[in-house]
Amino acid sequence: MAFASSLSPSYSVPSLSPKPRNSITTLNKIYPFSFLHRAPIFRVSCSSQLQGRDSSNFNLFASVNSADVLLDDAVEQVRVPKGDTWSIHKFGGTCVGTSERIQNVANIVVRDESQRKLVVVSAMSKVTDMMYDLIHKAQARDDSYVTAMDAVLEKHQLTASDLLKGDDLNKFLARLHEDVNNLKAMLRAIYIAGHATESFSDFVAGHGELWSAELLSAVIRKSGLKCACMDTRDVLVVNPTSSDQVDPDYVESGRRLDKWYSKNSSDIIVATGFIASTPENIPTTLKRDGSDFSAAIMGALFKARQVTIWTDVDGVYSADPRKVSEAVVLNKLSYQEAWEMSYFGANVLHPRTIIPVMKYDIPIVIRNIFNLSALGTTICRPADLGSEDGLESAVKGFATIDNLALVNVEGTGMAGVPGTSSAIFGAVKDVGANVIMISQASSEHSVCFAVPEKEVRAVAAALESRFREALSAGRLSQIAVIPNCSILAAVGQKMASTPGVSATLFNALAMANINIRAIAQGCSEYNVTVVVKREDCVKALRAVHSRFYLSRTAIAMGIIGPGLIGGTFLDQLKEQAAVLKEKSNIDLRVLGVTGSKTMLLSDMGVELSTWRDQLEENGEKADMQKFVQHVHSNHFIPNTVIVDCTADSSIASHYHEWLRRGIHVVTPNKKANSGPLEQYLKLRTLQRQSYTHYFYEATVGAGLPIISTLQGLLETGDKILQIEGIFSGTLSYIFNNFEGARAFSEVVKEAKEAGYTEPDPRDDLSGTDVARKVIILARESGLKLELSDIPIQSLDVASAEEFMEQLHKYDQDLAKQRQEAEATGEVLRYVGVVDVVNQKGTVELRRYKKEHPFAQLSGSDNIIAFSTRRYEKQPLIVRGPGAGAEVTAGGVFSDVLRLASYLGAPS
Numbered sequence: 001m002a003f004a005s006s007l008s009p010s011y012s013v014p015s016l017s018p019k020p021r022n023s024i025t026t027l028n029k030i031y032p033f034s035f036l037h038r039a040p041i042f043r044v045s046c047s048s049q050l051q052g053r054d055s056s057n058f059n060l061f062a063s064v065n066s067a068d069v070l071l072d073d074a075v076e077q078v079r080v081p082k083g084d085t086w087s088i089h090k091f092g093g094t095c096v097g098t099s100e101r102i103q104n105v106a107n108i109v110v111r112d113e114s115q116r117k118l119v120v121v122s123a124m125s126k127v128t129d130m131m132y133d134l135i136h137k138a139q140a141r142d143d144s145y146v147t148a149m150d151a152v153l154e155k156h157q158l159t160a161s162d163l164l165k166g167d168d169l170n171k172f173l174a175r176l177h178e179d180v181n182n183l184k185a186m187l188r189a190i191y192i193a194g195h196a197t198e199s200f201s202d203f204v205a206g207h208g209e210l211w212s213a214e215l216l217s218a219v220i221r222k223s224g225l226k227c228a229c230m231d232t233r234d235v236l237v238v239n240p241t242s243s244d245q246v247d248p249d250y251v252e253s254g255r256r257l258d259k260w261y262s263k264n265s266s267d268i269i270v271a272t273g274f275i276a277s278t279p280e281n282i283p284t285t286l287k288r289d290g291s292d293f294s295a296a297i298m299g300a301l302f303k304a305r306q307v308t309i310w311t312d313v314d315g316v317y318s319a320d321p322r323k324v325s326e327a328v329v330l331n332k333l334s335y336q337e338a339w340e341m342s343y344f345g346a347n348v349l350h351p352r353t354i355i356p357v358m359k360y361d362i363p364i365v366i367r368n369i370f371n372l373s374a375l376g377t378t379i380c381r382p383a384d385l386g387s388e389d390g391l392e393s394a395v396k397g398f399a400t401i402d403n404l405a406l407v408n409v410e411g412t413g414m415a416g417v418p419g420t421s422s423a424i425f426g427a428v429k430d431v432g433a434n435v436i437m438i439s440q441a442s443s444e445h446s447v448c449f450a451v452p453e454k455e456v457r458a459v460a461a462a463l464e465s466r467f468r469e470a471l472s473a474g475r476l477s478q479i480a481v482i483p484n485c486s487i488l489a490a491v492g493q494k495m496a497s498t499p500g501v502s503a504t505l506f507n508a509l510a511m512a513n514i515n516i517r518a519i520a521q522g523c524s525e526y527n528v529t530v531v532v533k534r535e536d537c538v539k540a541l542r543a544v545h546s547r548f549y550l551s552r553t554a555i556a557m558g559i560i561g562p563g564l565i566g567g568t569f570l571d572q573l574k575e576q577a578a579v580l581k582e583k584s585n586i587d588l589r590v591l592g593v594t595g596s597k598t599m600l601l602s603d604m605g606v607e608l609s610t611w612r613d614q615l616e617e618n619g620e621k622a623d624m625q626k627f628v629q630h631v632h633s634n635h636f637i638p639n640t641v642i643v644d645c646t647a648d649s650s651i652a653s654h655y656h657e658w659l660r661r662g663i664h665v666v667t668p669n670k671k672a673n674s675g676p677l678e679q680y681l682k683l684r685t686l687q688r689q690s691y692t693h694y695f696y697e698a699t700v701g702a703g704l705p706i707i708s709t710l711q712g713l714l715e716t717g718d719k720i721l722q723i724e725g726i727f728s729g730t731l732s733y734i735f736n737n738f739e740g741a742r743a744f745s746e747v748v749k750e751a752k753e754a755g756y757t758e759p760d761p762r763d764d765l766s767g768t769d770v771a772r773k774v775i776i777l778a779r780e781s782g783l784k785l786e787l788s789d790i791p792i793q794s795l796d797v798a799s800a801e802e803f804m805e806q807l808h809k810y811d812q813d814l815a816k817q818r819q820e821a822e823a824t825g826e827v828l829r830y831v832g833v834v835d836v837v838n839q840k841g842t843v844e845l846r847r848y849k850k851e852h853p854f855a856q857l858s859g860s861d862n863i864i865a866f867s868t869r870r871y872e873k874q875p876l877i878v879r880g881p882g883a884g885a886e887v888t889a890g891g892v893f894s895d896v897l898r899l900a901s902y903l904g905a906p907s
């Protein structure tokens, strides 16, 4: 028979009768978790349904122990040359997807300088799916299986014609045709029966591997090297288990390997991945990730130097790079770390593929076939991890699982009642649900566990039915379902021995304003698992990733109002950003800049030396919603701050919403804190209740420490009596320079040109700006005042421009007032007073003796005197320039750095 001759003569036709199940029974057995290399810790392997997402992982540990002995025996027995001489490579379907790629694989194998090489190869990409499709079609009595078979034939014919010539090509094509004819006959039988057994399917599907192995070995032989092709069904013997897995029969496989090698001895072997046979010689497969498993088993049987798994990614990432664009490729992972990462959904090796090589400390290297310059990730024993990584790598990676629900079973009747957990999880098992994590506080008042969202309804119903009596008797108070949850797991070998890792993790989550719904940490300490709201999951992942892998503190910034202050702030940031990153580990990224008409958005950070040109040339139409959305969520940095450098009340009215969304706000804009009292109080209440920060130092005295001084006094229990001062840089400048024959209007223009005035200078000259500052300080001191409670003179001019043009009208009146003051040895000063004792605020033009500190100012100086219970006789005085681009932008900048330090940056 053609297919029999193309395979090993020892094969029997797949049997239609049920196969004997010969799995290793490990349930309900206590076994030491021996490979931890630590004090003995015992894990209890209970019912597989209760343990986790892929419950078989846990039982694997038990299998290791039983299989250990067998593997040892097998390896002992194998007489083929073993040890450091062999290197194992595994190439997946995409690596051999085209003729060029197969040639590339052959080149890699030839270049490998190891003395002996065994190459495990998968079917060409898509071929396994095509083969299963043939079977489905035949089963469904769909005639098109014939043309589908021809398509598979053509694919391999074309590939072979590209790669081989002459005899080599003819030999391959002859075999291919023979196989296809046999497969057609077999598919015909399936078509007639309308049914295919699992072994029939496995037999048909496995041809993809046979053909790619034949092709690759022929291509390697082209380079003059001897290369044998191994049909692994002649060697690998496995026992299917009940959980859609197989257990290798190492002893029998070793025996068959010896037999095979005695006939096919070669220093290069290309072996089929994925396929194997049962002890009865019935073709089967190694199931999911089968080719990786084939490579690992071969690695163990040959006691290889290394197993290299070739794939299309640079290695194992510290987090899913689709979710965290700054995820890094990990150089090294321990077997246990790789295990945990894969368990939590990272695209690493399936745990079972690690077991055989782990037994002999054989490193597995994950490499990218499309990027040979990437060194890949080495998965090895903990002792080989090295210590070059430092403290931060106590956590190696983060993984997430979405679409979960938490179930919380709560009640006083649970405490001290043996069997409660068993009853809960027994009910869960009965509905076939898979428990992903469990958490129970030691008070025993509640047990909380996570299950896939799609299973939670059945779980809740089962629990309600199981505990109906307890619920009605009040022994259980509730069975609550918390939907829309995700799991975030931090994985790392060194977590066990590094204090403070959990604290750092939880702190990063708190700083990103993420609420943790449940926590679990197994005693292995290889992972800490938290449950968060699904909508927070990516943000949480980015927050913890950035905390452990990026700078200590990464902050995404959105700058609104790149005018005088905003622009100067961006320039200061440009000068200082690198120093901050290097010295203080603070990464400030401006992801957006917006004015009222145009905005500039960037995913990785606006180039700070060219932002003005970029905004002008590439700016898009300003859209505040899009701007905030971009800065806050469309990136990899967990912390966001919006820096509002406008004087706009409508921008200020967004602060509440931004803070509520976890966006920090820094601003020199006085509108929010001097606007309607009710909104102000709402804002401050929200700020105090959350971990979101709102800093506004530059609203009073520009960069001078006025707000922080007042807050310091109040927080340390001092009692404010009065705050009196010259709060306007503009007016200070004007009165400091309004001397001799100079016109008032001329001095005002100078103040405007120096950048001291408000965007609308009428605010300065009318006293409104000072009144706003008085209100800000009054409210900070606890007074509930509105701006309208402070009488100021209103100016009756249509626009700021018109006002500046008509300034000369004020010259005469002010010149007169000044002369009157001078005549009595006094100067004019515009002062603001917060009278905390009498709960009122005032602004007015006052006269001061020339010796008075308020008369000693120069330039745009502000001077603010705090009279308090502690500073009653001599007030605490802060003095210095209180307006201007550099000092104000500096004040804004230092608020941003204060935020960074609140978010964990070193102080």
Ligand SMILES: NC(=O)C1=CN([C@@H]2O[C@H](COP(=O)(O)OP(=O)(O)OC[C@H]3O[C@@H](n4cnc5c(N)ncnc54)[C@H](OP(=O)(O)O)[C@@H]3O)[C@@H](O)[C@H]2O)C=CC1
Pocket: 560, 561, 562, 563, 564, 565, 566, 594, 595, 596, 597, 598, 645, 646, 647, 648, 650, 651, 668, 669, 670, 698, 699, 702, 729, 755, 756, 757, 758, 759, 882, 883, 884, 885, 888
């Ligand atoms: N100058 C100083 O010494 C001090 C100033 N301050 C405060 O700093 C803030 C900025 O002042 P300054 O830089 O001098 O003012 P500018 O007029 O120079 O800049 C204001 C900026 O805000 C932008 N803007 C205005 N409205 C909006 C809006 N609705 N949406 C987006 N952007 C908007 C403007 O953009 P566009 O041009 O596109 O309209 C402009 O870029 C003010 O609140 C001021 O009180 C505080 C302390 C001292």
Ligand SMILES: N[C@@H](CC=O)C(=O)O
Pocket: 698, 699, 700, 701, 702, 727, 728, 729, 730, 731, 756, 757, 758, 764, 769, 882, 883, 884
């Ligand atoms: N225009 C203001 C600027 C600071 O708040 C002033 O003159 O003080």
Ligand code: NA
Pocket: 697, 698, 699, 700, 701, 702, 703, 704, 705, 706, 707, 891
């Ligand atoms: Na200030």
